[in-house]
Amino acid sequence: MADYVRNLWYMAAWDHEIPDGGMLSRTLLGEKWLIASLSDGTYAMLADSCPHRFVPLSKGKLEADVIHCPYHGLGFDRTGTCVHSPFPGPPPAHVRARTMPVILRHRALWFWPGDPNKADARLIPDFGFVDRDGMQRSHLVIQGHYELVTDNLMDLTHIEFLHVESFGVNGSIFAGRQSVVTDESGAIWNNWDMEAVPAPAWAAPMVADGARVDQWLYMRWHAPAAMALTVGLSRTGTERRDMVVPEMVNPHIITPETSTSSHYFYDHEATREAEVLARKVFIEEDEPMIEAAQQSLGTRDFWDARPAILETDAGAIRARRRMMQLRRAEAADEAQVGN
Template sequence: MSDYVRNLWYLAAWDHEVPEGGMLSRTLLDETWVIARLSDGAYAMLADRCPHRFVPLSRGRLEEDVIHCPYHGLGFDRTGACVHNPFPAPPPAHVRARTMPVVHRHRGLWFWPGDPEQADPALIPDFAFVDRAGMQRSRLVIQGHYELVTDNLMDLTHAEFLHVTSFGVNGSIFSGRQSVATDESGAIWNNWDMEAVTPPSWAAPMLGEGERVDQSLHMRWHAPAAMALTVGLARAGTGRADLVVPQMVNPHIITPETRTSSHYFYDHEASPEAEALARQVFVEEDEPMIEAAQAALAGQDFWAARPAILETDAGAIRARRRLMQLRRAEAGMSEAAE
């Protein structure tokens, strides 16, 4: 059974990562693809391997919306068809580059690695909030399986141990209330709500001495690993109406690079301080633990390792089980087709 669910939308890149009139090569789900920004504002996504002698098309050039292979000069259009032959013969009709559906939405490029007939853009999760002023969209590669990264995000209790200096949550989650639910869109929500707790250290200067807050951490998950975190902070006893800071919403979107590494797409305020803080949280604090978990598993299946399950794991486990159901359904459809 495949490690990946194919009939889903994955994020390949933020739109600014593909230069105007240029190309971006990226490994996604164990294969390398080239994404081209075309003259009409659309994008094309082709396997980054010429079907003739297998060199990367991304080493070639994009000219008038045709990608020209650097080795023998064959040119491929957005559909993968060979439309240019530099030699005195028609373009060979039997030569095609593989393609995938790609849609530009929410400042990102979303691709569908499954049956193209099922690639409905309406199924792309709602990340409309990403398109806002004053924010910088970033990406890094985490050396860990994408479900281990999801586990980390869907159980924010680790913030009390890993993010003491960066988030300064001050023990509020220990007295919080967790709820896990699935909404009408199929999203799984893992919510923490804390009432009359000590404020995080970064918010203390905005409050009076000894003042308490009502805090919320709500994580939304869409398969395979597209998450959005909403953080709320209000003065205690105001019914969450008197906000200390405006509600904060950020994307945490994970796309497998390989079976042991993951693209992590996120955003932050467009300042060097905010960029440094994000890297501290993800690279210096989260990633070493994810890497350590993966090293300890040493290739063993997560469930075969018989993990201990805690109540606080409810959101992460529900997401894992949902992916398992989707993988089994696709495997069953494949077997039926054979």
């Protein structure tokens, strides 16, 4: 279950998680990596292990864009080259730290674990809406394989069961219309449209008694697991012009930590109330189910476990199949190179 597709952009962190002139250590795709904030406003990403005696470089210090190992003082630049040695003679040319391309885009640090020559920044999904006032960007770790988290997000029917108090839509999704489409960018959209339905509990005070509303929940997915959710709510009969609340768009970006745990990057309004609600939704409601599914699945492959497939799984299954295609294509390319 750890057969990661390498030639894709993954999210490593929000920009505020790396202090100016500082470093962040994080487990990504099963390995420890170090992200360093450099003096020119860019970033470096090195394996968080000194190639000499494997001490975490994050235990050292960053000075003048050089990361110094705390054990024997070797210093590494952004390319992983050993550029400083406290011992006589030049720095050892054969001692290098592994690196990955990393770029800041949409307030997030994106890394490319595959062939660096294929790391085209234009392939980073558009999350331009993230850079807006009044929002707080957050991160947590969920104990489940990243594709189980994708399943959860790409099939929002579970909100009628898990999120009754926080985000439920009062049974409206059962009367809704689902459509799954792929756009010109290659993104897969799992869309739910619910017309002339009762307002959800959280919005009921904002509409007249008994008034009907139109709701829409649109989830956009880019490989490997970068998602954006659009939530809309308008008064019925206004062709979505008379909005009950402004349309909401939020990131839900997942990066594997290990084969059984995932980084979850999201945002919410910068209020204590919104922070508590978001953590309730993810930690108290979603995570226990994802963790239980992971424990039940164990080390078995998802498909080997012969899952039952419902019509409402269409978006999640299409995303899983896209990942299968990408894995096969990458494996075929590697085999061709090997020959």
